[in-house]
Each structure stands twice: as C-alpha cells, then as structure tokens.
Amino acid sequence: MYYSLLATSGQIYKEFVGEFIAQLLYSSEADANIEGGETKKQQQQTFIENILIRLSNLGETFNFLIFWITNNNNKNNIMINNYYFYLILIFFILIFLFFLHRPLPHFIADRWKIQIIEFLMRISNEYLGDLVELFSGPIMRNKFTRFFSSLPFYFFPVRAPNWCLINVGYIAGIKCRFYIPKGEFKRNNALIVFIHGGGWCMGRPRFYDGALLLLIKQLGLTIISIDYSLSPEVKFPVALLECEQVIEEIYNKKFEDLGIDKNKIALMGDSAGGCQCAVLCQRVLRMNRKEMIKCQILIYPVIHMLDFQSPSYQLYYRIYPRTGLLNPKMLARWYLFYLGIEPTQKNINLMIKNQHLSPKLLNEAKLSSILDPEKLPKEFLLEEKENEFLKFNRKNPSIIKWKTTKNGFNGIKEAKIEKENTEREKLSNQIEEYLRNPDICPILANNLKDHCPTMILTAGIDVLRDEGIQYAKRLNEDEVKVELKHYEDAYHGIFNMYCSKKREEIINDISNYLKNNLINN
Known part of the structure; x- marks a missing residue:
C-alpha cells in the first residue's frame, strides 16, 4: 500500500503540484513591461520554467527512491522502508511548504511569530476562504473566516x-x-x-x-x-x-x-x-x-474608503503582496458588507482599482486636497527611480495610475475610468452617497x-x-x-x-x- 501511494504521489507531485504552485505564486497579475530589455512576463515565464524543470527533477528522484525501496523489500528491511517512507513524505511536505512561503519585510516586529501566524491566516482566510466563497458565497466565507480567526482566542484564552x-x-x-x-x-x-x-x-x-x-x-x-x-x-x-x-x-x-x-x-x-x-x-x-x-x-x-492606491497600498504590492496580512481585497469585501452592497469579486476588483469613485467625485477639489500625498512624510513617498514596481505597465493599469512619487502627484482626475463599464457605474452610484458621508x-x-x-x-x-x-x-x-x-x-x-x-x-x-x-x- 505504501509503495502504490508513493508512486501515485510522485506522479502527482511531478505533473500537477509543481505547475499548480508556480501558477499560484507567479500568476498573470504580475505581467508587466519594463522599459527596455526582456518583458516582465517573459522573465516570469522563464522563472516558472526553471521551477518546473527542478520540480520535474525532484519527481524523477522521487520515482528512483520508490524503485530502490520496492526492489529492496523483504522482511528484514520493512522497518527501514517505513523509515524512508516517512522521511520522503516529510521531505516533500517541507518542499511544498517552502513554495507556499511568502517573505515578510525583514524589519517587521515579532518576526517569527507573525511569519507563522501570517501563513495560517493566508491558508484559512485566502486559500480556503476562496474555496468556501466559490461554493457557498461571500457570506459563508465571512462566517468561515470569523470561525477560524477566533480559534486561537478560544484555545488559548487570557x-x-x-x-x-x-x-x-x-x-x-x-x-x-x-x-x-x-x-x-x-x-x-x-x-x-x-x-x-x-x-x-x-x-x-x-x-x-x-x-x-x-x-x-x-x-x-x-x-x-x-x-x-x-x-x-x-x-x-x-x-x-x-x-x-x-x-x-x-x-x-x-x-x-x-x-x-x-x-x-x-x-x-x-x-x-x-x-x-x-x-x-x-x-x-x-x-x-x-x-x-x-x-x-x-x-x-x-x-x-476613497483611495486604494495611496503609497501605503503601493508598499503592500511591492514588499509583502498576497500575504495573509490586511490586504486591499479583504478591506474592500468588508467595506461592501458594512454598507450592504453585494461583495462580488467584480465589485471588489473595481474598488481596489478606485473605480468605485464616480467621475464627479474624482474631480472634486476637496478630495484632491485630502488625498494629496505631499501631506504625507517625505520618507513615505516612493522614489520612482528606486521603485521598480512603479515602472510596471500592468494589465490593470488603474491600480498604479495614481502614481505617487517625490516628483509630484499626477492627480486624481487622471485615474483610469472605463466610461462604458456598466458595473462600475452601478457600483459608483450605489456607493457615492456613503463616500460623502462623514459617518463613514x-x-x-x-x-x-x-x-x-x-x-x-x-x-x-x-x-x-x-x-x-x-x-x-x-x-x-x-x-x-x-x-x-x-x-x-x-x-x-x-x-x-x-x-x-x-x-x-x-x-x-x-x-x-x-x-x-x-x-x-
């Protein structure tokens, strides 16, 4: 039984898990063009190909180990074989965890504790949360997230x-x-x-x-x-x-x-x-x-709820993207729940591009004054020449259209607006009265x-x-x-x-x- 399980696991790991991890960690959202040289998309594809080659080699190693174990199987080495089985299993679990690892900023406080907690939060709130939402909807996802996030406080109460x-x-x-x-x-x-x-x-x-x-x-x-x-x-x-x-x-x-x-x-x-x-x-x-x-x-x-593209959001996309810490999509989902607006993936994606703002609201001088990044400390304003992220021409350029640098503020009115996008218009009409309300x-x-x-x-x-x-x-x-x-x-x-x-x-x-x-x- 062990050997059939190992053989199946090796094949799955070689042909499926590697490709899945690569797609998960290096999805198309990072496709971009950098001024001159190889495109970012080509760089990512090359990197993914290298990963798949290495994983394929690991798969071959896995199959060799299975062959070695099966050809040395007798009553005298059953315990040794069991030992190797668990050793190999642990090895590939560690490899899998390695590819799920997301680095956090090196200067973060409580580094080792938050690294573990971030991993657990990402597994539960993001990966499992996405699955729950896919099959049961956003409300059930929120209940699942509530339950999972509360477990530490019930198991380890003060x-x-x-x-x-x-x-x-x-x-x-x-x-x-x-x-x-x-x-x-x-x-x-x-x-x-x-x-x-x-x-x-x-x-x-x-x-x-x-x-x-x-x-x-x-x-x-x-x-x-x-x-x-x-x-x-x-x-x-x-x-x-x-x-x-x-x-x-x-x-x-x-x-x-x-x-x-x-x-x-x-x-x-x-x-x-x-x-x-x-x-x-x-x-x-x-x-x-x-x-x-x-x-x-x-x-x-x-x-x-006016700006999902400020320097602090840009910093998120640059140094700790897709982690289990508070992120733009999580915030947008909660905002919509709070306001009684359906938190569909389309609405969430519109919000993180700032397309929940109506053209009229975007062009108001008061809003421009409030969101003017020049009011932030200078150390928070990212130097464009030092920030490769700001050079990206993403598939969703509106995420980065409010380009905030020490060289100046492009202005809210320059944010990309898809005028014919009826879903954007519907969302902006639903949310505009709330965005003008100081109680929100x-x-x-x-x-x-x-x-x-x-x-x-x-x-x-x-x-x-x-x-x-x-x-x-x-x-x-x-x-x-x-x-x-x-x-x-x-x-x-x-x-x-x-x-x-x-x-x-x-x-x-x-x-x-x-x-x-x-x-x-």
Missing part, C-alpha cells in the same frame, strides 16, 4: 487575574464586556470605552483581553468594551448607533453605578473600531455635547474645531498607514490637539499579539497619553 473582575452585561440593551479592577488596583475613576476592530464583520471584545488588562494594570481604571452587531447580519449605521447609545447611557445614567467620573470618559478603538471612535467624537461635537468625550485613541484606524469617511467632516484631543497610532506595515496620518493632518488644520505616533516596524493587528515587545511599547505610549490627557487633566 485568564482573568485575581485583581480584575471581567464580566458581561448590557448597557442600553447592547452587550458589553466589563473590566473592573478590584480594591487597591482601582486607582482612579476614569473610564475607557473600547470599540474593537475587525472590519465591522469580525472580532469580539474577549479577543482584546490581553492588551486591555495590560492597560488596566498600568492605569488602574475601568474599561467597557462594546460587543456591537457585526456585518453582514446588520449594515450601516446599526453598529455605529449601538456604540452611540452605550456612550450616551453611560454618560447620562450609568456613571454612578459604575463608580466613574462622567467627565473622564475616553474612547479607544483599533482599525474599524478606530473609525467608529472618530465618527462618534464628531457626532457629539455636532450635537454640542463635546463634554461627553474627554479624549480618544485611534489605533491604525480606518478613516475613509470621518476625514470629510467640515468643521472640527473644539474636537477632543486625539492620539493616532499608525503602523509601517499596514495599508491603512496613510489614512491615520491624513486624519492627523486634517485635525491639525482645525487646530485640534493631536499626538501622532508612528511605529515603522509594526503591522496591522499588533494590538492583539501576545508577548510582543512592540505591543508593550505601544501600550506604554497609550498609558502615558491617558495619564496626561484623561486621568491627571
């Missing part, structure tokens, strides 16, 4: 320490998770209301136990994390209004029961939760109730004077990097007190990473900010 009470309750009918320090560990009566991330479609408050407990230990305050309803089961603005109801209930009624000072309430959120925080602070400002929120902390926040794109708010003090944290290895910096600039324009912290070696999701020195640094910075702007102010 134990509640004896100095902090963690329980679940309801405020304004909305489920919340309470973190209340006990006795001498409660050193002040301030409160943090935390709104978790996950693209409005994933995540639960308990996934943040580790980070929030570290913060409580340093500050000695109470934290309430809102377990808001997720998309696509609900759509905008349900989750936003739930968070708003919780904050209003705490400020108006529950502060006495919780033993907190209602004038010392801070909002904090990461990713999509950071977007909710930014929007809520603007909403209380518009309601003339700015006293409800003392300050806010936005951790690599989502700020708008808080960077579009008109008047932010008297806005509460804000801390914004951004990560260098994150497609959302530029949005946080753009929002800090926008707040500065209205003279809002802003503290911007950028962590070049951090990645999106680091706030959930266990035993991370970089996360400890981030939490220390948040703690110092809250001491100065919430507790002692």
Whole structure:
C-alpha cells in the first residue's frame, strides 16, 4: 500500500503540484513591461520554467527512491522502508511548504511569530476562504473566516487575574464586556470605552483581553468594551448607533453605578473600531455635547474608503503582496458588507482599482486636497527611480495610475475610468452617497474645531498607514490637539499579539497619553 501511494504521489507531485504552485505564486497579475530589455512576463515565464524543470527533477528522484525501496523489500528491511517512507513524505511536505512561503519585510516586529501566524491566516482566510466563497458565497466565507480567526482566542484564552473582575452585561440593551479592577488596583475613576476592530464583520471584545488588562494594570481604571452587531447580519449605521447609545447611557445614567467620573470618559478603538471612535467624537461635537468625550485613541484606524492606491497600498504590492496580512481585497469585501452592497469579486476588483469613485467625485477639489500625498512624510513617498514596481505597465493599469512619487502627484482626475463599464457605474452610484458621508469617511467632516484631543497610532506595515496620518493632518488644520505616533516596524493587528515587545511599547505610549490627557487633566 505504501509503495502504490508513493508512486501515485510522485506522479502527482511531478505533473500537477509543481505547475499548480508556480501558477499560484507567479500568476498573470504580475505581467508587466519594463522599459527596455526582456518583458516582465517573459522573465516570469522563464522563472516558472526553471521551477518546473527542478520540480520535474525532484519527481524523477522521487520515482528512483520508490524503485530502490520496492526492489529492496523483504522482511528484514520493512522497518527501514517505513523509515524512508516517512522521511520522503516529510521531505516533500517541507518542499511544498517552502513554495507556499511568502517573505515578510525583514524589519517587521515579532518576526517569527507573525511569519507563522501570517501563513495560517493566508491558508484559512485566502486559500480556503476562496474555496468556501466559490461554493457557498461571500457570506459563508465571512462566517468561515470569523470561525477560524477566533480559534486561537478560544484555545488559548487570557485568564482573568485575581485583581480584575471581567464580566458581561448590557448597557442600553447592547452587550458589553466589563473590566473592573478590584480594591487597591482601582486607582482612579476614569473610564475607557473600547470599540474593537475587525472590519465591522469580525472580532469580539474577549479577543482584546490581553492588551486591555495590560492597560488596566498600568492605569488602574475601568474599561467597557462594546460587543456591537457585526456585518453582514446588520449594515450601516446599526453598529455605529449601538456604540452611540452605550456612550450616551453611560454618560447620562450609568456613571454612578459604575463608580466613574462622567467627565473622564475616553474612547479607544483599533482599525474599524478606530473609525467608529472618530465618527462618534464628531457626532457629539455636532450635537454640542463635546463634554461627553474627554479624549480618544485611534489605533491604525480606518478613516475613509476613497483611495486604494495611496503609497501605503503601493508598499503592500511591492514588499509583502498576497500575504495573509490586511490586504486591499479583504478591506474592500468588508467595506461592501458594512454598507450592504453585494461583495462580488467584480465589485471588489473595481474598488481596489478606485473605480468605485464616480467621475464627479474624482474631480472634486476637496478630495484632491485630502488625498494629496505631499501631506504625507517625505520618507513615505516612493522614489520612482528606486521603485521598480512603479515602472510596471500592468494589465490593470488603474491600480498604479495614481502614481505617487517625490516628483509630484499626477492627480486624481487622471485615474483610469472605463466610461462604458456598466458595473462600475452601478457600483459608483450605489456607493457615492456613503463616500460623502462623514459617518463613514470621518476625514470629510467640515468643521472640527473644539474636537477632543486625539492620539493616532499608525503602523509601517499596514495599508491603512496613510489614512491615520491624513486624519492627523486634517485635525491639525482645525487646530485640534493631536499626538501622532508612528511605529515603522509594526503591522496591522499588533494590538492583539501576545508577548510582543512592540505591543508593550505601544501600550506604554497609550498609558502615558491617558495619564496626561484623561486621568491627571
């Protein structure tokens, strides 16, 4: 049985697996022309041919080993043959894993941990997720991704320490998770209301136990994390209004029961939760109730859905493409779920080319001003002569049409628009009203004077990097007190990473900010 299995495996490996891996890792999306010399497509094809030749040689070696084993099969060497079988099996598993490996930036924090986690996330969220979507649709894919991404937090939960009470309750009918320090560990009566991330479609408050407990230990305050309803089961603005109801209930009624000072309430959120925080602070400002929120902390926040081609997205395509970290397609899918628009592959592909923007919206001066890359730090603007990626003439040139370099900004109006593309027009018509809404794109708010003090944290290895910096600039324009912290070696999701020195640094910075702007102010 072993030998027939080996023979079959060798043939499959030689004729199918090698070609499959090559196509998977070096797909046609990288086809491009480089100025002068051999085309990029020809280079890729040559590289693939070399891979297939080497895999074919491995297949021949595999068949030779099978021949050797089968011709030395007797009762005295059965154990040896079994040993070789497992050795060969392990060898080819390692070869297969080698070809699935995707290098991450060499300077990334928590390198070995995130390399393993990225691999598992890519297998589950991308490869298996694509299969689930193919057979069962995008909603089932989202449920599958939720399930798989939650497994580590259920198998390896953070134990509640004896100095902090963690329980679940309801405020304004909305489920919340309470973190209340006990006795001498409660050193002040301030409160943090935390709104978790996950693209409005994933995540639960308990996934943040580790980070929030570290913060409580340093500050000695109470934290309430809102377990808001997720998309696509609900759509905008349900989750936003739930968070708003919780904050209003705490400020108006529950502060006495919780033993907190209602004038010392801070909002904090990461990713999509950071977007909710930014929007809520603007909403209380518009309601003339700015006293409800003392300050806010936005951790690599989502700020708008207007530009999938900014320098941080270009950096993704250049140095860590097709990895399991936060990527453009993942974001586009969650955006569409949140807005109640069908997340078909066609709609997702239109969004990552910025073709969800209508011609009218593209030509607005306000949008050009907001997205002007000259407002970003100069080190984020890629030198064209040093960036081979910017020289590519891709099959989908609109991905790179907003060419952002130190030599200048080509302008939004130059983005490619397929005027006769009815699907593009349909999507842009569906989404335009949302893109103009500051409750979805808080960077579009008109008047932010008297806005509460804000801390914004951004990560260098994150497609959302530029949005946080753009929002800090926008707040500065209205003279809002802003503290911007950028962590070049951090990645999106680091706030959930266990035993991370970089996360400890981030939490220390948040703690110092809250001491100065919430507790002692």
